Amino acid sequence: MEFLGSASDALCIAQARRRQVYDDNSMYKSKNLHAERRRRQKLGDRLLALRSLMNKATIVEDAITYIQMLQRNVKVLSDQLLEIDSLSVEEDEKPTRDEINASEQMKKYGIKEDVKVTGIDGNKLWIRVVFEKKRGGIAKFLEALTSLGFELTDANVATSKGAILVSSCFKGIYGNALGVEQTKKLLQEIIRNM
């Protein structure tokens, strides 16, 4: 309530300033402002009192109605959004612009695709892969790994300058394990095929 009051206060003040050009009687405006503010406060207090009078049943019923109304609104709006989306299909060219930039950027900054594999702690491996950013690249990478029976745990994926950096622990889902060299080759293969 107070927030609203102060917001509308600000509006009134702004309007009052504008009106000063026409009317130099600033006392009028401040009086008006006070009166306006008081009126708003009175209304706010009365509404609060009315709210406090409601009994428990009505409160719950009103909540149900209001939430249902809001849900309907959300539905209507999202349908509108979908409709607008389906009507305008020409937007597809824009995303490719970003992708074109990716490989260019990589070249510009001298980033090269890279695979590093280290063994840690028994069966676990730690990998570090850099590859070119593409739309859906991460998903493809992960999918390739999963299809081969591997997964990333405790992963960190960063994107910068058109390249994606994946550093993570690497292990087989079903307990299978590969050696360091084999893993490295595997990963390089995957990147190349992306």
Added chain:
Amino acid sequence: MYEEPGCFDPNNSMAEGVYSGFPQAMANNQKQFEENLELSAEELSYHHHNHQEDTSVSAMELELQKYLSFNVENCDNNTYRSHMMQQVVDDRNQLLSYDHSNWNTGDIGFNQDDPQQNGHRSFNINSLPQTPDLLNLFQLPRCSLLPNSSISFTNSNHDTTPLGFIEDLPASDNTSVLYDPLFHLNLSPQPPLFRELLPSIPHGYNLPTSRGDANSLFGDERDSNGVKAYQDEDGGMLEFTRDMACIVRGSGNGKKKKPFTTERQRREHFNKKYTALRNLLPNPSKIDRASIVGDAIEYTKELLRTVNELKLLVERKRCGRERIKRHKTEDDAVGDVEQSYNGSLRSSWLQRKSKDTEVDVRIIDDEVTIKLVQRKKIDCLLFVSKVLDELQLDPHHVAGGHIGDYYSYLFNTKIYEGSSVYAGAIANKIIEVMDTEYAATPPTATSI
């Protein structure tokens, strides 16, 4: 038992006419009346002896003394009753409340119409020996809740003419009569039973009586009183004790006049309402009423945010499309077609929980931050990345791992231009995928 009311009104012109006609009667009756008053004062003090509120007693006694000094006269029943009725009807707004009490000896009703003293006074004179405790209990909430201008009549439990007098009141008065708590006090034909009921009422909650008690109590009331005015007060009575905050129901009550015959029905109705509310919520956690209400509050706020967000998106889309159309028709070779932001920053966030997954989605402008906590072992990364692609989100940074029993991930993504995805959609989709994938994963595949 209802004795003749003694009534005075020194400031009323009508009273003056009446008074002037009875100077001798006054003189003769005054002494008797004073005696009556004293007796009744004694009785008052006797009745209030057990009261915890001594202030009310002393106040009342003070009032009594004050009015003794006026020319109180004990006039004929009929004239004064009608006079009083007239008074009440005329000066409704100034009268707060007064009782016609069952007194054995004297009976005093105060019709106060004193323009000099513009205060409101309430006299809770109660003479039923058993009811003072009830009155005391009722008084506490009543004092705090009565608005200034409500009129309340309390009448005694009689079939004698005073009731007829009540019935003669216009309809609106009737309704206001019904919802006065003291009204019910004087009506109760079985005060001891009533008294047993009341001490167990927590403040403002349901009467925790057994069905039998409630039925018998109000059933008897209904039976013993042929006055139709009492029927409404059954529901009104219970409602008053349950909903202390609801004072002026009157004609504004949406329910029918006798919605519930039993307390259990009312409770069940209430619980149905609460569960209905709970079913609307997307993140139902506990079943107790407090958390239902709390969740409802959060959900309402979230819905409001979503509505704003969607409005903003629709607005943007429309502007964007119109721009494109304009470009097409005008044949202008504009370099870049900017999306026309209408100046405001889009921001929204929401959370969704399902049995094993918690999702927190925050959107600022075109950056989406998704926090995911997954209890069971699924390959979150893969599925979520796929979902992100579907939703046209470009992951810029992903981090997370295994923490205790949970898998926690944070995704920083950017929305591809032209996509109009909104927070709710993201969260819902992620939860959906998580749940289905978990259901699809055979349990034997989980290995650590």
